[in-house]
Amino acid sequence: xxxxxxxxxxxxxQFPGVxxxxxxxxxxxxxxxxxxxxxxxxxxTTTLEMLEGIQTPTAGQILFRGRPLDRDFREQVGIQFQxxxxxxxxxxxxxxxxxxxxxxxxxxxxxxIELCHLRAILNRDTRKLSGGQRQRLLLAIALVNExxxxxxxxxxxxxxxxxxxxxxxxxDRVRERGTTILLTTHYMEExxxxxxxxxxxxQGRILTQGDPRTLIQEEFPAAILRLPVHAWPKDHPLPxxxxxxxxxxxxxxxxxxxxxxxxxxxxxxxxxxxVDRPSLEDLFLKLTGHHLRA
Ligand SMILES: Nc1ncnc2c1ncn2[C@@H]1O[C@H](COP(=O)(O)OP(=O)(O)OP(=O)(O)O)[C@@H](O)[C@H]1O
Numbered sequence: 127x128x129x130x131x132x133x134x135x136x137x138x139x140q141f142p143g144v145x146x147x148x149x150x151x152x153x154x155x156x157x158x159x160x161x162x163x164x165x166x167x168x169x170x171t172t173t174l175e176m177l178e179g180i181q182t183p184t185a186g187q188i189l190f191r192g193r194p195l196d197r198d199f200r201e202q203v204g205i206q207f208q209x210x211x212x213x214x215x216x217x218x219x220x221x222x223x224x225x226x227x228x229x230x231x232x233x234x235x236x237x238x239i240e241l242c243h244l245r246a247i248l249n250r251d252t253r254k255l256s257g258g259q260r261q262r263l264l265l266a267i268a269l270v271n272e273x274x275x276x277x278x279x280x281x282x283x284x285x286x287x288x289x290x291x292x293x294x295x296x297x298d299r300v301r302e303r304g305t306t307i308l309l310t311t312h313y314m315e316e317x318x319x320x321x322x323x324x325x326x327x328x329q330g331r332i333l334t335q336g337d338p339r340t341l342i343q344e345e346f347p348a349a350i351l352r353l354p355v356h357a358w359p360k361d362h363p364l365p366x367x368x369x370x371x372x373x374x375x376x377x378x379x380x381x382x383x384x385x386x387x388x389x390x391x392x393x394x395x396x397x398x399x400x401v402d403r404p405s406l407e408d409l410f411l412k413l414t415g416h417h418l419r420a
Pocket of ligand 1: 141142144145146164165166167168169170171172173312
């Protein structure tokens with residue numbers, strides 16, 4: 127586990143009647159953005175909370191810089207919870223200052239305010255923040271002790287697409303400062319956009335792990351052509367590189383131009399044809415047989 131900042135081996139968590147995490151091993155390298163990607167209930171939050179030292183594993187080992195989690199670990203990491211309780215009647219700058227006081231070492235608050243775009247809302251009551259503003263404040267709070275590693279649990283859930291994109295840009299800047307990030311998400315686009323490495327989690331286990339682009343390239347050719355079943359000529363059997371999914375036929379191809387020529391030659395109507403680059407959604411479907419959002 128030596129090159130890893132944080133590593134887990136054989137993590138398990140058993141709740142009464144529910145095996146939330148069923149043998150997860152992973153390693154997060156310094157400077158990396160590592161993502162746990164999976165549907166609701168997959169065990170992402172439970173895994174994250176064990177890695178944060180908040181939940182005790184039923185079995186398994188966690189090492190931070192090669193050592194078990196200790197008091198020092200708490201000083202060196204930051205946590206953005208799904209729903210950190212911000213106190214009522216507290217303004218943004220008061221919340222920041224209060225959290226900064228909890229740590230021996232803390233960041234330059236002015237710099238943090240700039241980084242997280244909080245200047246314009248410093249005097250706002252924390253109950254009056256929009257979803258994006260709240261997430262920016264929660265991220266600033268997670269960064270208040272200048273952590274080397276920050277945990278983000280579904281940081282953009284509930285944000286509108288524009289606020290989500292803004293938050294991604296903010297995460298880019300946090301990374302550029304050298305902070306290692308471990309996040310959970312059920313948005314595949316987010317995992318593809320932000321993460322150097324992902325672990326796809328389903329039913330408490332990791333199905334596959336690696337850099338998103340490589341994972342996709344290993345499983346799929348360059349493109350997936352999708353067309354409705356009714357467009358396919360009845361007398362033509364499906365070729366080996368095709369699969370039927372519900373009302374659609376998917377063709378897995380490397381040479382799009384050549385595939386289109388063949389389809390036209392066999393009399394397939396191309397009017398409803400879609401050409402897609404294979405995505406994490408396709409990978410998840412292939413690995414589990416179901417859609418991530420199902
Ligand atoms: N404290 C608990 N007691 C009992 N069961 C729990 C507890 N916490 C989580 N679970 C169960 O463990 C499983 C995994 O939950 P977890 O919250 O880790 O999943 P998740 O992937 O983070 O999902 P979500 O995106 O909805 O947060 C679920 O079946 C959940 O109901």
